[in-house]
Amino acid sequence: xxxxxxxxxxxxxxxxxxxxxxxxxxxxxxxxxxxxxxxxxxxxxxxxxxxxxxxxxxxxxxxxxxxxxxxxxxxxxxxxxxxxxxxxxxxxxxxxxxxxxxxxx
Numbered sequence: 001x002x003x004x005x006x007x008x009x010x011x012x013x014x015x016x017x018x019x020x021x022x023x024x025x026x027x028x029x030x031x032x033x034x035x036x037x038x039x040x041x042x043x044x045x046x047x048x049x050x051x052x053x054x055x056x057x058x059x060x061x062x063x064x065x066x067x068x069x070x071x072x073x074x075x076x077x078x079x080x081x082x083x084x085x086x087x088x089x090x091x092x093x094x095x096x097x098x099x100x101x102x103x104x105x
Contacts, residue, residue: 016041016052016064020079025063025095026052027077033058039092041066045079055092063095075100 016039018026026041033039037054050066058064069075073085075095087099 014042014049015039015054016050018043018050018066019077020045021048022076022079024065024067024069024073024076025082026050026066028058028060028062028064031060033060039064053092055090056094058094063100065089065091065093065095067091069095069099 013030015028015030015033015037016026017029018041021043023043033054035054035056039052039054041050041052042048043050052064052066054064063075063077068091069085069089071085071088075082075085081103083100083102085095085099086101089095089099
């Protein structure tokens with residue numbers, strides 16, 4: 001999932017943040033992250049970078065899938081289980097209440 005930005009790219013402000021290399025979702029940290037964007041991301045735990053093609057408009061604070069997730073999969077954020085995927089989500093798609101539910105209920 002993680003890789004380094006292409007040499008020569010001036011990528012100083014990330015579009016997305018993940019907290020752990022184990023995360024399979026990342027959070028939009030800018031306003032106006034539009035569909036069809038090659039979003040630049042940083043994993044804060046090890047300062048590595050990644051890129052994901054965002055397929056939907058993503059509101060600030062909302063999650064994006066970093067890998068294809070199938071119904072029944074566990075969403076991982078902060079390196080921790082944050083819930084169950086209830087509807088398939090492709091890499092780069094919006095992860096929110098329509099496809100992610102807490103396991104508590």
